[in-house]
C-alpha cells in the first residue's frame with residue numbers, strides 16, 4: 001500500500017524533473033535562436049511534449065490508482081435500491097469516463113500535434129454548424145437517457161413506503177443518534193415534543209399519547225433483513241444527516257421538520273461478514289452534515305438481522321416507560337390504567353437513556 | 362514587419378493628426394489619489410489582483426494545515442503552536458473545532474475573496490474599458506468604492522481569524538441552525554457575526570462592481586464595437602455581472618434573515634430546537650428556506666467564478682493557437698444558456714435535505730440541461746486547437762490546463778446531477794473532487810492565464826517565461842494529484858468535513874491512509890510551487906524585461922494603447938473597431954493576425970465575400986467619432 005504514495009510521488013517527481021531539466025537543456029542549446037520572436041521560444045516543443053507525457057503518465061496513473069483503490073470502495077450495496085443505484089452509477093461512470101478520456105486525449109494530442117511550426121499556418125476555421133449541431137445533440141441525448149433512468153429510480157426510491165414497513169425513528173443531536181422503535185404492542189410511534197425533553201427523557205416523549213407507552217429506545221440500530229424499513233428522521237439542535245454508507249441511504253435531519261427515507265436491507269450482518277471475510281465487520285450509520293466538533297465521530301452501529309432474529313430482539317426490548325416508571329406521573333388520568341401495564345412490579349435498577357454515540361472529547 | 366501592424370500604426374497616427382485633443386488631465390494626481398483611492402480602472406484592477414493573490418496564499422495555507430491533519434493524522438503539530446497557539450490542543454493535535462474553522466475559512470476565502478473578487482474584480486476592471494475602447498468605467502467613483510468596500514470586507518474577514526472564539530466554522534455555506542446558535546459551536550459566536558458583516562460588505566462591493574461592468578459594456582463601447590464584435594472575454598464579464606447582480610442580493614437577504622435570527626430573536630430558520638439543556642422558544646422557521654436562498658446565489662456563484670476564466674481562456678487560446686475561436690456565436694449562446702439555466706438548478710445541492718422529492722425530479726431535469734452548453738464549450742475549445750499553430754506561452758499552458766480541468770470536473774457533475782446517484786455521493790469527497798476540479802482549479806488556472814497574458818499590459822514588463830512553464834507543470838500535475846484521487850475516497854463513502862475517518866469503522870480509513878498522505882503531500886508541493894509564481898510576479902513588476910507593444914500579436918484593442926496606458930487609456934482618439942477579434946491566420950493575409958482596428962477596406966486580399974459589405978459601413982462607423990467624443994465631455 002505504501003506503493004501508492006511511492007509510485008505516484010515518483011511519477012510526480014520524474015515529470016517535474018524532466019520538465020525542468022529539459023527546459024534548461026533546451027535553453028542552453030537553442031538560446032538566441034528565436035530571440036526576435038517574443039512570444040515563441042525554444043521551449044515550445046518541450047511544452048508540447050509535456051502534454052503528451054502528461055497524457056501518458058496520467059493515463060497510467062489513473063488506471064493503476066483506480067485498480068488499486070477499487071477493492072476498498074464500498075462493498076456491494078446491502079439494500080434493494082442500492083443495487084440499482086450502484087449499477088446506474090457504474091454505467092454512468094463508464095459513459096463519462098469515456099467522454100473524459102476521449103476529450104482529454106484530443107486536447108493533449110492536438111496541443112502536441114499542432115505545436116508551432118514556422119513553416120505552417122493555422123487553418124482559418126471559425127465555424128461549422130453541422131459539427132456544432134452534432135455535438136449539441138449527442139450530449140443532449142446521452143444526458144436525456146441518463147436523466148430518464150435516474151428519474152425513474154429516484155421516483156421509486158422516494159415513493160410512499162409500503163404499508164408493511166417497519167417504522168424506526170432516528171434523532172440526531174450533538175453528537176449522537178437516538179433510535180426509537182414503535183414497540184411490541186402497536187406499530188405506532190408516540191408523539192414527541194421538544195419542550196418535554198429532560199435529562200432522562202432525552203427525546204421529549206409525550207406521555208399524553210397512548211402510542212408512546214410501548215415505545216422503546218436503543219443505542220444501536222437493528223433492522224430486519226428483507227423487510228421494508230421506514231426511517232423517520234429528526235434533529236434536536238442543528239442539522240445532521242443520516243448516512244448508511246453500506247445501504248446507500250442518506251437523508252438530512254432537520255430541526256423542526258421531520259424527514260423520512262425508506263429502503264429494504266437485503267444482506268444481513270452475518271452474510272456481509274461472510275462475504276467480506278471479516279468476522280468483525282459491522283454496518284454503520286454516520287453523520288454527513290457538518291454539526292460541530294463531534295461531527296466526524298457521530299456514528300452508531302447498525303445490525304441487519306434475519307427477520308426471526310429481529311423479532312426476537314424486538315421482543316426482548318423494554319419500553320421506555322418500563323425502564324423509567326417515574327414517568328407514569330406524566331400520563332393523564334384517563335390513560336393511567338393503560339400505561340400501568342408497562343410498569344414493572346419491581347422497580348428496575350438501571351436507567352436507560354438512549355444511545356450516546358462515540359464520545360468526543 | 363507585417364502589413365497588419367503597420368496599418369495599425371497608421372491608423373493610430375491618423376487619429377493623432379486629426380485628434381481633437383482629448384481633454385487630458387495633465388495635472389499630476391497625488392500619491393493617494395493615484396495609487397490608493399484611485400478611480401482609474403487599471404489601478405483598481407491591480408489592487409484587486411494583489412489583494413486576491415494575498416488572499417490566495419492565506420486560503421492555500423489554511424488548506425495545507427487541515428491537509429496535514431487528514432494526511433498525517435498521527436503527526437504532532439506542536440511546531441505550529443507558535444502560530445496557532447491554543448488551536449493546537451494538549452496532545453499536539455489540531456483542535457477539532459479549529460479544523461472546521463479552517464475548512465470554512467478556506468472555502469469562503471477561495472470562493473469569494475480569491476475567485477470572485479480576485480478574478481472577476483481584476484479582469485473585469487482591467488479589460489472591459491481596454492477591450493471595448495473606453496477611457497474608463499462608467500463610474501470611476503463607484504468603482505473605487507467597490508474596491509474599498511471589498512477591502513473593508515477583507516479586513517473584517519481577516520480579523521476574524523484572530524479572535525479567541527475563532528472564525529466562522531459552520532462550513533462555507535453556513536447552514537443554520539449551526540450558524541445561528543452561538544451555543545452550537547464557538548465559531549458561531551463573534552466569528553459568525555464578523556463573517557456576516559464581512560459578506561454583507563462584500564456583496565455591496567460586488568453589486569457596485571457589477572452595475573459598473575454592465576453599464577460600461579452597454580454604453581461605452583467605441584464606435585464600431587457592436588455586440589457581435591466584442592471579444593468573448595467581454596461577453597463573459599457581462600454575463601458574470603448579470604449573474605452577480607441578480608443573485609447576490611438574494612444572499613444578502615439570506616444573510617440578513619440570519620442576522621435577525623441571531624440577534625433579534627426572530628425564527629426565520631429556527632424551529633423546535635433543544636440545545637445545551639435548553640428548549641428554545643423559536644417555532645415555525647425552516648432551515649431549508651435558508652438553503653434555498655443560499656443556493657439561489659450559490660449555484661450562479663459557481664459560474665460567476667468560472668465564466669470570466671472561460672472568457673479569458675477563449676481569448677488566450679485563440680491568440681496562441683493563431684486561429685479564430687471555433688464557434689464564436691455558439692460560445693456566446695452557450696454562455697447565455699448557462700447564465701439563464703444557472704438560476705434554475707440551485708436545488709440540486711439539496712436533493713437529500715428533505716425537500717419534496719418531486720422538486721428533486723424537476724431540478725434533476727434542469728440540471729442535466731446545463732451540462733449541454735458546458736459540453737459545447739469544451740468541444741469548441743478543443744476544435745480551436747485543431748490545426749492551429751500553437752505557441753505555448755505560460756498563459757496558453759494554463760488555458761489548456763483549464764480546459765482539461767473543466768472537462769474532468771464537469772463530467773462528474775453529470776453523475777451528481779442525477780438525484781438517485783447523489784443520495785450516496787452527496788457530502789462525500791466525490792463532491793469535493795468534482796467542484797475543486799471544475800470550479801476551483803479551472804478558475805484558478807483561468808486567473809493564472811489572465812495574469813500571465815495581461816501582465817505586460819498591466820505593468821509594461823514581461824514575466825519570466827521559463828519560470829512560468831515550471832510553475833504551470835508543477836501546478837497542473839499537482840492539482841490533478843490532489844483532486845483526482847478524491848473521487849476514490851468519495852466512492853468509498855468518505856464524508857467531507859471530517860476531522861478524521863476513524864468512526865467510519867471496519868478499518869476503512871486504513872485502506873486510504875496512504876492515499877490521503879499522498880494527497881496532502883501533493884498539496885504541499887503544489888502550494889510551495891506557487892512561490893515560483895509569487896517571486897516571478899513581484900520581481901517582474903520591477904525588474905521584468907520591458908514589454909513590447911503587442912507581445913502576443915493579439916487582435917484586441919488593449920494592445921493598441923501605449924505600452925503603459927495612462928489615465929484615459931489612449932493618447933489620441935480611441936480607435937474605431939471594424940472587425941471581430943478573431944481574424945487569426947486569415948487566408949490571403951500575409952500576417953497571421955489582423956487587429957480589430959484594421960478596416961476591411963485595407964485588407965481586400967483577405968476579405969471573405971460577405972465581408973465586402975462591411976466596407977460600406979466603415980464611413981458610418983467613422984462618422985460616430987464626434988458623438989463618441991461628445992459623450993466623454995458631457
Ligand code: HEM
Nearest residue numbers: 663667709710732771774775777778787788792796799800
Ligand atoms: C456539467 C454540469 C454540472 C452539473 C450537472 C453539476 C452538478 C452538481 C451537483 C448535483 C452538485 C451537488 C452535489 C452534492 O452536493 O451532492 C454539484 C456541486 C457543486 N458543483 Fe457542480 N455541476 C456541474 C458543473 C459545475 C461547474 C461548471 C461548477 C463551477 C464552475 C460547479 C461547481 C460546483 C460546486 C462548487 C459544488 C459544491 C458546492 C458545495 O456543496 O460546497 N459545478 N454540482
Ligand SMILES: [Cu+2]
Nearest residue numbers: 287289291295
Ligand atoms: Cu454531523
Ligand SMILES: [Cu+2]
Nearest residue numbers: 660707709710
Ligand atoms: Cu450547483
